Amino acid sequence: MSVERLAKAAEYRRQAQEIRTIVERIAINEAREQLLETAEHLEELAKEEACKAHDDDFKPQPRSDA
Numbered sequence: 001m002s003v004e005r006l007a008k009a010a011e012y013r014r015q016a017q018e019i020r021t022i023v024e025r026i027a028i029n030e031a032r033e034q035l036l037e038t039a040e041h042l043e044e045l046a047k048e049e050a051c052k053a054h055d056d057d058f059k060p061q062p063r064s065d066a
Contacts, residue, residue, distance in 0.1 A: 005053035012046035015039075 016039040023035045 002053040002056040005049045005056065009046040009049040009053070012042045012049065016042040016046070 019035045019039040019042070023032050023039075026032050026035070
């Protein structure tokens with residue numbers, strides 16, 4: 001698995017959770033909705049990075065004919 005991609009996915013998830021925590025304190029509906037949409041987008045980015053990390057594991061490695 002690509003450690004860098006998994007780290008990126010974890011960072012997206014951390015940011016999404018941070019936004020959700022902020023949303024709990026905001027009473028303005030429009031701002032809440034925008035922040036929730038951003039959190040959902042970050043979750044999607046996290047899923048994409050995690051999938052890419054798994055895909056990297058299955059890519060054929062270049063042969064070294066030494």
